[in-house]
Amino acid sequence: MELGDLLRQAQRLTNDTKMDDEMPRVDRTISQVLQATQELHSRVTLKGTRDLQAHMLLGSKGVDLPKLTQKLESLSARKTFEPLDPVSDTDVRAFLKNERENAILSVIDETNRGIFESVERQKWRRIYAEWGVEKRSLLNALVGPKQDEFPDVQRQTVSTILAENPTPRSLLNRTEELYAQQIIAYNQSKIQRGHRTNLLAAFTQLASDNFHDLLIAEMWSVLQFMVDNVTTSRTIDPLTSRLSSQQFVQQARAYLERRYRQYMNTVINENRVLAKRGGIPSAYSMVNAFVGITFVVPSSLVGLLDVNNNRPLWALVYYSLRCGDLGAACKFLHEVGVCQDLYRLLAMMKEGIKGDPYARLEGVLKLEYNSKLRCCTDPYKKAVYAYVLACDPQNSHPELMRSIDDFLWMQLSILRQDDDREYNIEQLTYSGLQRLILEKYGENYFNAREKVPLYFTVLVLTGQFESAIEFLARTEANRPHAVHMAIALNEIHMLGTPSSIHQPLLSANPKDPAPMKRLNLVRMLVTYAKCFELTNTTEAMQYYFLLRHFKDDNGTSLMLSCVSDLLVENCDQEMIELIFGHEADESNQSGIFAQFHTMDFDKYMLAGMVGDELAHRSNFETAIKLYFIGGxxxxxxxxxxxxxxxxxxxxxxxxxxxxxxxxxxxxxxxxxxxxxxxxxxxxxxxxxxxxxxxxxxxxxxxxxxxxxxxxxxxxxxxxxxxxxxxxxxxxxxxxxxxxxxxxxxxxxxxxxxxxxxxxxxxxxxxxxxxxxxxxxxxxxxxxxxxxxxxxxxxxxxxxxxxxxxxxxxxxxxxxxxxxxxxxxxxxx
Incomplete structure (x- = not known):
């Protein structure tokens, strides 16, 4: 290669290595590069390379390593309480010295821990008290608009007369006051006469006469209807008896059938000319008139079987069953003379006859249903067979289910008990229906937020009282009704409650069949009464009296615990006199607590209990007052x-x-x-x-x-x-x-x-x-x-x-x- 070519190649390489940055170029000779390499190698291989690398790493993060090293060296590793040196087993003097020092250290540690916990409790109690005062001051500071902003408003002076002994304003609204009066009357009847009245019936009558709300009255009505004439016992768990008894299913069907009879009579009264209801008033004539109105248009008879005089037979039978009259259904079948097997089976159901003839006849009709009627064009005939045979739960009969009541009635009609099921055929059980309503469909399907009474009614009719009450208690307006429904059910031993009072409001016990829940009545009632126990102490005490049979973790009556908490938090002279009466009263009959003289505990026990808690909180002077009352x-x-x-x-x-x-x-x-x-x-x-x-x-x-x-x-x-x-x-x-x-x-x-x-x-x-x-x-x-x-x-x-x-x-x-x-x- 010539020297000229070599020069041009070197220039080209130089141009290729030029950088766009504005950094100055450094031209080094081969000897300078060799010298720099040797210096770098000596620094890397010399002792202290790791320190240099540490300086470079920490320096890039903004850490000054020399100052950090000085700070670390200034720290003392000596602790306040150093571990004791081990001693040999034969050194008695050193052993006793160690034991003494261990005892001293343990006492110091326990004392410090106790002081810290005490200070922490006092701190939070003080903080909560200050928060309460601040909240009250803020609420008192809220004022309405200034009158100067409304110059056209005519100001009128209203004379105000203050009471000589003003009392705090009640926090109970009209509905809650009416409920409280019923609770007081119920407790007085229990204390004075020793027997309890029907609290659920009293609440139902109260809702019907005083609330002027048809939806509330209807909710109370369905709840009372479901538990009416149902036997209860203290020794049997309410959930167990509810699932094992057919009474609740029969009550729910009877309620839906009664409502449908009312609906049929309403339709007939509105169309008397078309109905032509003559003869003796009966379910037979009512169904005949209703079907005449329903199928007055000839096109409505398309696809129906056994039509006679514009009245389809199976519609007559279905509506007879829908209003709960098996006799009318048998009469319609007997008049036409078809399906004699079905007629005989309905007659046996009407008479309550069970046995081998009933089972054989039922088996024949099931074969007929499975082979012929599944493809039948008459929905009424399929619904009648499904009702009588309690089968085909997957068929929802959409042509006939015009409301939730119709759907629920059909599901309740085809239920089978667990011990009566045929496991080779798909059948519906009571717990299966409950899961269907609560879990599969749920609140979204029923639009429960906007249709609260509807969803509540559905849950009650399927025997899920606890879930229905908990759902009702979520809204502020319906919470008083939910609380008193729970109280009424608990007083007749129909409410499932958890074993522990610390459970959530609605909980599930693993031993209970799904989806049954348990309602924590204690939590619901105490939360409700806490809102007005200071302004309406008498009413709150009446509610706490309902908890006298519940026990807390220490085995103490919950009524005693609730009243004790009330006095501990608000133990002034006025509250003491309100609960225990005046000291000058020698009859010991004054004070709210004296009204509950039939309990296993008295005011002396309560006073001692409150005094112990106040003494534990270092409120000694007030505790002494309570100890004097308790003797x-x-x-x-x-x-x-x-x-x-x-x-x-x-x-x-x-x-x-x-x-x-x-x-x-x-x-x-x-x-x-x-x-x-x-x-x-x-x-x-x-x-x-x-x-x-x-x-x-x-x-x-x-x-x-x-x-x-x-x-x-x-x-x-x-x-x-x-x-x-x-x-x-x-x-x-x-x-x-x-x-x-x-x-x-x-x-x-x-x-x-x-x-x-x-x-x-x-x-x-x-x-x-x-x-x-x-x-x-x-x-x-x-x-x-x-x-x-x-x-x-x-x-x-x-x-x-x-x-x-x-x-x-x-x-x-x-x-x-x-x-x-x-x-x-x-x-x-």
Missing amino acids: QLDKVMRLVCSLLSQVVHQPPAESSMRNRLCQIIDQLDEMRSVMRVDVEPHVLATYSMLTQLLIFFDHYHNKDSQLATELLANYRITPNNCSEVDECVANLKRLGPEVAKVLPDILLAAMDLVYEEYVKLKGGSGSRSSFGSRDSTQTDDWKGVNREGSLRHLRTKAKALTNMAATVPYRMPTATNKRLVQLEILMH
């Missing part, structure tokens, strides 16, 4: 001891807790004089000591040094000399921990009294010591003691107080020890 004076004494230990050392002040406790103590002592109190000896001793300390601190704050000192000396609370320290400490151990809480204040007060006396004597006043004596002999001895002896005695007593502070097995506050030592030093 549980031992619990009152315990709470008084707990509260006194916190405020007994404080000076008296008006409306303070200390003064309120003084009133409670007076009331407690008065009741103890007429009532026996079973309480542990140490609690009684603690209570007695704290009440005496209350008197002591009253004297101390009133500057009655003589009386305060004598009280301490009489009860051996503090020592007079060092030899009495052990005795006073032993007396303190026999008392409850409440006295130990007050001990620092007692010692400080006693030391102040000693120092005050010391200052008086030191000043040369010559006044007699306020520590005059513990008995008359000592008093006589003290009269002749000189001033130095008195001062020495006061120093000895101060020393004894300091020794007692150091001897007691309780941790004294540092400030208390410091003050005691300072005063003792000042007396030397």
